[in-house]
Amino acid sequence: MKKLFKYILNTIPRPLLIKLSYWVRPLITFAMKGTKFTDPIDGKSFRSFLSYGYAINRENALSPSTFSLERHRLLWLYLQRETDFFTKPQKVLHFAPEQAFYKRFRNQKNLDYTTTDLFSPLADVKADICDLPFEDNSFDTILCNHVLEHIPDDTKAMQELYRVLKPNGMAILQIPQDLERDVTFEDDSIVDEKERTKIFGQYDHVRVYGLDYFEKLRSIGFTVKEEAYTTTFSKEEIEKYCLMDGEIIPVCFK
Template identity: 55%
Template structure:
């Protein structure tokens, strides 16, 4: 069973996985019935989650019902407990929209929801994040998760995100990070997908961020909050929701007075 799961999740590209999700979800939800873990996004409980990840998959991380991963459950926890996103009238830009959030956000009457991406079939606006087709100061919230590690000029993308945000707006800006690395590693000469996987953690990543990520965002003009939500909620809930115990949530705010 484990082998079959790994075969499935490693060989099937994520977009295909998303397309097959209703079938996969039904089968695995039954196989994993139980109460040991709970998805904070869809609120369903299971014996455990599915493994997921390129190379060596991470065990017990992918919700079989909504396909949330650790970072999605972390972000949803933040949205629910730290913000007024579910109540306020916000104009929201969701870059590279995640399947597990898409329907939830679409259904929210209080938000004016814009999805954008270079390729994703879920996105209404096809765009390059390094040059966005939006006016200055239009969005109250921007969600941009696990995108910047793919972008050739990430500083330009950060600058663009900041440009389209209203003063005082906030953005969720998660990226994969190397635990224990003080600085971001980038080497433009590494272009082979196999080499990229070795150095940056995935075949299509072009850098691997380190603990300086918050300072990189600050340098581009964001006011940055680095939230340790697993620490705030304690190890027991962190395990129940299967958050990554070391994942810091990066929130970038646009200064009210530039």
Template identity: 70%
Template sequence: MIQKAFKFFLNKIPRPLLIRASYLIRPVIAFSLKGFKYTDPIDGKSFKKFLPYGYGQQRENVLSPSTLSLERHRLLWLYLKNETGLFSEKKRLLHFAPEQAFYKRFRKMANLVYTTTDLNSPLADVKADICKLPFEDNAFDFILCNHVLEHIPDDTKAMQELYRVLASGGTAILQIPQDLNRAVTFEDNSITSKKERAKIFGQYDHVRVYGRDYFDKLRSIGFNVEEVDYTNILTPSEIDNYRLAKGEIIPVCTK
């Protein structure tokens, strides 16, 4: 019964309200699913199973009961921890639409000057439009902007702003939902129905489906882009234990 109620919250409640409500519900769910089969690498806690998640069609066993992380969050955490200096070096970090799984952990890191931004999130320090950021040029050493650009009608302008505020030598990780079987990104501004958008783009508030050309679009803005398949260096048992999506690409962009 508790898990069904939590599933309703995850899929029906607007995200700003969901963030607030989840603080109350999450500890109960995490306790009920304690076990040893799957592990969330973000907090190291293990469970007998993870929760389902997804708009429309549900993905089973993907949502961590403790951090509310999904496959992409856990993969990114492993990459950031093992392959970058974000957890130890002095960095000015800009975090768009801050994920609950990361927010408190980054806030506590003494090495980071941590700024969050979004139009609607209650976790945002700065309420801002990604296409018109209120920051100076070269203001940040590291940018996290994950699963944001698919919501933005003018993603070219958003990418230009991300490039502008990133310092020379800095890194931006710009994850998006991506169909790697599709060569060319698909978008159609005439599709305005939430139901049709969910059917065609995968979610009611998405405006496109990115294809493999996403990386070249970032390069056209000026970024150097490394297409990192971090699951390629992990064992099958690690991928299963952490509940990751095999083959998901992390776009690591530098300036």
């Protein structure tokens, strides 16, 4: 099943995959139930999670029930335990909404929730992140996770995120990041898709972010908290929730 699932993930276009997943997810959830690993988003447990990855295949990365990845589960736990996201009334803008979050955030009565993306069938507003159709200082919270690595002009995208965030608002801007790399790497001359996947992690990524990502956000105007949140968990919890040990959450404020 794992090999079949990997093949599907790497061949079916993402918008179609999102639609198909609503049909197949209950079957996978039933087939893989167990007690070893737990998805904190819905509390369901499994004997294993699904493998996932393009250039590098990660074992026990994808939850069978919510289709959450390591970053989603870490973000959920952070929002739940460290913020008032689930209790305080607020306007939220969510880029490229993930299935693991979409219905749950939509059903939160305290959230005035707007989703946006150019292609996702889950987006309320079809918009370019570099030219957003929202007024200045519109949103209390912005979630933009694993989007900026796809954007050629990420400086403009960051400026737009800053513009539409309210003063004192919070933006969580997760990206795939090489914590061993000091300086972000990009090279537009690499056009072969297999080579791009090898170097950038996915064929449609345009850069590999290094530790200078946080300083770039600060140069836009954000106050940035580099939240090494996995350090608050025991090794047993990291294994139980299938988190990526050492991942840093960029929590940004205006």
